[in-house]
Amino acid sequence: LNVTFTGHTLVVLGDPHGQFAPIEDQHRMEQWEGLWDSRFMCDLCGCLRITLSKFRRQAADGRPLDFRHFQFVGSLYPKHGVPLVEAVAHARGRYPAAGQLFFGTTLCITHKCRVFVNSMVNSALARSDAVFVPAVHECWRKDANQPQDMRVWTGIVLIARCGSKEKHLKNGVRYKLLAITSESDSDDDEPASPNFEMTAVDDEDKPLGTSFVLTIQELGSKMRLSHAITYFSSQARTIHDGLRLAQTSSKLFTLRHLIVGLGRGPIGADIQVE
Numbered sequence: 001l002n003v004t005f006t007g008h009t010l011v012v013l014g015d016p017h018g019q020f021a022p023i024e025d026q027h028r029m030e031q032w033e034g035l036w037d038s039r040f041m042c043d044l045c046g047c048l049r050i051t052l053s054k055f056r057r058q059a060a061d062g063r064p065l066d067f068r069h070f071q072f073v074g075s076l077y078p079k080h081g082v083p084l085v086e087a088v089a090h091a092r093g094r095y096p097a098a099g100q101l102f103f104g105t106t107l108c109i110t111h112k113c114r115v116f117v118n119s120m121v122n123s124a125l126a127r128s129d130a131v132f133v134p135a136v137h138e139c140w141r142k143d144a145n146q147p148q149d150m151r152v153w154t155g156i157v158l159i160a161r162c163g164s165k166e167k168h169l170k171n172g173v174r175y176k177l178l179a180i181t182s183e184s185d186s187d188d189d190e191p192a193s194p195n196f197e198m199t200a201v202d203d204e205d206k207p208l209g210t211s212f213v214l215t216i217q218e219l220g221s222k223m224r225l226s227h228a229i230t231y232f233s234s235q236a237r238t239i240h241d242g243l244r245l246a247q248t249s250s251k252l253f254t255l256r257h258l259i260v261g262l263g264r265g266p267i268g269a270d271i272q273v274e
Contacts, residue, residue, distance in 0.1 A: 010044055020235055020256055069268035076259055084255050088248050088273070091258060097244060097272040104242020104270070106228040107261045109252050111144040117228035117246065118148065125227075126151040131180055131194055136221035150225050152177055157201065158223040159233075168198075168212040169222060172233060176201045178211055203238045231257045239264040244272040 035041060055070050072094065076087045101124055108114040130151035137146060145161050152158070157176050160169040169175070175198045182192035196219050200208040214222070228246075243265040247253055265271040 012041070012045055019260060020232060065266040066268045069262075069265070069271075072268070073259060073262045076255065076262070078255065082255075084253075084258070087255060087258055088253075091245070091262060091273040092248070095262075095268060095271040095273045097274045102242065102244045102272065103227075104244060105226065105234075105239045106244045106246050107231050107234055107264070108228050109231060109247045109250055109257065111146070111230065113247055114228045114230055115146075115148050118150070118225040121227035122150055122225055127153045129153060131216075133216055133220045136217055138221055145224065147221055147224065152180075152196070152219070154179060157205065157226050158198075158219075159226050159229065160222060161224050162222045166222070168214075170200075174201050174203075174205075174226065175199065175223070176205060176207070181213075203240065231260055234264050235260055237264055238266055240266070240270070242270050242272075244274065246274050248274055 055067050072090075076082055076091075082090075101121060102117075103121060103125060106117045106121075108117060130153040133150050133152055135147040135149050147161070154177055157174050160166075160171055160173050160175060162169045162171050164171070177196055178199055179197040181195050181197065194216055196214045196216070197211050198214055199211040202208055243261075245258070245261040248258070262271065262273075
């Protein structure tokens with residue numbers, strides 16, 4: 001079937017080799033690997049294909065970052081034929097893990113690991129003025145990314161887990177807690193229920209848009225801790241100030257996990273591989 005697209009210019013961007021396919025197609029990688037050289041993509045993009053190989057990643061102040069780390073990650077891509085065991089050994093030797101608790105961002109394969117690490121780090125980092133937020137489980141949601149009890153304080157960054165119809169929240173976006181206020185509509189002696197002023201932030205924690213307020217029930221159901229996230233949800237992120245790759249000995253861990261995980265950190269000195 002020869003399909004020709006006219007009237008529009010289509011630009012397809014991405015890193016097809018070494019990255020994750022859509023979650024539902026993870027066991028059918030061969031179809032995605034063959035897509036980029038297919039007639040369909042040729043027709044879609046006018047047979048124009050540009051491969052970028054120059055290191056252009058920069059810090060916020062414009063200075064170039066870790067080129068040696070960039071080269072190391074590039075050397076692990078499938079086209080180089082490095083076995084997973086060897087690649088993991090090189091990564092561990094280059095970026096060794098130190099200590100049990102890690103206070104940066106930990107990447108996990110499973111949500112069980114994510115919940116465990118989040119719980120341990122959240123308890124260790126909680127300030128004296130932290131507010132306890134109990135998890136609110138929505139009976140209709142059956143996915144693995146369930147909420148958990150957490151302690152929050154001014155400055156903590158959380159991640160939204162919500163549907164598409166939320167007024168202020170977008171699924172997967174990071175939000176910083178700006179202020180905790182207490183308001184009570186009753187005249188009795190019951191303690192006031194806290195409200196939480198939030199704002200969306202980018203990977204450098206710079207505010208995006210205007211702030212808004214969530215109730216404790218909304219925070220407990222729609223927000224997740226960000227001390228640990230999954231490899232899948234980290235894709236396309238740039239993670240600053242400490243990154244640890246966990247579960248590298250798991251039977252579920254693949255070369256793609258290693259490449260995606262290492263690629264999230266712009267500076268090798270900030271990375272640890274368990």
